[in-house]
Amino acid sequence: MNKKILLMFLFISLLFISCTKETQEEEVRVKPVQVIILEEKIEPIELHYSGRIYSEELKKISFKSSGKISNIYVEEGQMIQRGDLLADLDTKDLRYNVKAAEHQMGAAKARYQKAVNGATEEEVNQAELIVKKALDAYQYTLDQYEKIKQLYEEEAISENILDQTKLELDIKESELQQAEESYNQIKNGAREEDKQALLSQYEQAKTDYEYKNSMIQDAKITSNLEGYVVDIFYKEGEMVAAGYPVIAIRNGQQIVKVGVTQKDAMKIDEKTRVKIKIEALEIKGTIHSVDEVPNEQTYTYTVEILLNDTSQQIIPLGVYTDVKFILGEEKGIWIPITAISSNGEDYVFTANKDRAELKKVTIESTKGSLVKVNGLQNGEQLIIEGMEKLLDGDLIHLTEK
Numbered sequence: 001m002n003k004k005i006l007l008m009f010l011f012i013s014l015l016f017i018s019c020t021k022e023t024q025e026e027e028v029r030v031k032p033v034q035v036i037i038l039e040e041k042i043e044p045i046e047l048h049y050s051g052r053i054y055s056e057e058l059k060k061i062s063f064k065s066s067g068k069i070s071n072i073y074v075e076e077g078q079m080i081q082r083g084d085l086l087a088d089l090d091t092k093d094l095r096y097n098v099k100a101a102e103h104q105m106g107a108a109k110a111r112y113q114k115a116v117n118g119a120t121e122e123e124v125n126q127a128e129l130i131v132k133k134a135l136d137a138y139q140y141t142l143d144q145y146e147k148i149k150q151l152y153e154e155e156a157i158s159e160n161i162l163d164q165t166k167l168e169l170d171i172k173e174s175e176l177q178q179a180e181e182s183y184n185q186i187k188n189g190a191r192e193e194d195k196q197a198l199l200s201q202y203e204q205a206k207t208d209y210e211y212k213n214s215m216i217q218d219a220k221i222t223s224n225l226e227g228y229v230v231d232i233f234y235k236e237g238e239m240v241a242a243g244y245p246v247i248a249i250r251n252g253q254q255i256v257k258v259g260v261t262q263k264d265a266m267k268i269d270e271k272t273r274v275k276i277k278i279e280a281l282e283i284k285g286t287i288h289s290v291d292e293v294p295n296e297q298t299y300t301y302t303v304e305i306l307l308n309d310t311s312q313q314i315i316p317l318g319v320y321t322d323v324k325f326i327l328g329e330e331k332g333i334w335i336p337i338t339a340i341s342s343n344g345e346d347y348v349f350t351a352n353k354d355r356a357e358l359k360k361v362t363i364e365s366t367k368g369s370l371v372k373v374n375g376l377q378n379g380e381q382l383i384i385e386g387m388e389k390l391l392d393g394d395l396i397h398l399t400e401k
Contacts, residue, residue: 112195
């Protein structure tokens with residue numbers, strides 16, 4: 001009897017141990033996970049890029065003429081207004097040149113007006129008198145030549161004396177011809193081609209005067225924009241050549257330049273909203289332009305963004321920024337990209353009571369670390385922790401973060 005009791009006790013003990021082992025194994029198969037409750041959300045559609053600060057307009061201003069710098073009226077960093085005087089040249093030598101050019105212009109004008117108006121009666125009489133004197137001198141020399149020639153033929157004088165008298169006769173004849181031509185020109189007035197030649201000489205002298213006078217005006221440089229002095233390249237008293245930059249200025253409007261892909265460039269226009277972040281500072285921007293031709297080195301399209309609402313704060317040029325182009329909004333189920341696994345197809349695990357359920361998903365768009373997916377519904381529990389070794393149908397229990 002005792003033997004039977006002992007055997008029964010042993011059987012009950014073995015049965016209890018077996019059940020305990022199965023319960024422990026069942027408990028081990030229950031896997032801890034963390035979940036989030038899915039809900040449909042509206043998220044902005046954004047493009048993320050890096051940009052760099054530039055000045056919208058940077059100008060290097062120079063003199064149009066060479067000279068010695070007399071005064072520089074601004075300092076580096078100084079705020080300036082449109083029309084402010086920046087620097088000027090010593091104009092002493094320039095003024096001498098202008099005065100000389102003015103005299104030359106006046107003389108050319110007088111010659112032209114004389115040709116147009118014709119000679120006065122006094123000038124005609126004077127020219128006629130010169131012709132008479134030239135004719136008298138010629139007749140006198142001709143008579144002398146005839147007498148010398150007669151003496152030469154009689155062998156009373158040498159041939160050398162005859163030649164000298166003939167030379168003097170030729171000179172008097174030439175002077176008579178010149179006097180007659182001058183008289184005829186004064187009496188009849190200048191020919192049309194002569195008038196045109198004199199007019200051209202006057203216009204050339206006038207142009208030279210205006211150019212040299214403008215050089216005095218150009219001896220001053222002024223600002224043609226409102227902004228700041230960036231750099232000054234010369235000092236007072238130094239010589240500067242025409243066209244060489246003297247002062248660099250930039251306006252207060254700053255821009256961000258961003259290189260974007262061709263695909264993204266086609267999504268951006270002047271209505272696209274932009275947010276720019278520079279460390280802790282966040283500024284709104286406005287699209288200024290989008291290049292139609294890519295950069296030859298980077299093959300990206302440059303987008304220029306005007307900075308708004310900087311409250312007169314000037315940001316150092318060259319600073320790098322984070323740029324967000326906001327293209328619109330998108331409604332859907334957004335989940336962390338880390339919750340997605342793949343075996344050729346993308347899938348996630350959801351919690352269905354105490355079981356893990358595998359669900360295939362399709363990624364529709366991305367936003368940073370979030371992705372919009374198709375295949376999930378509002379209210380479902382998405383497993384975001386502990387899914388690495390899960391299989392479809394595994395027992396699970398939820399744990400808190």
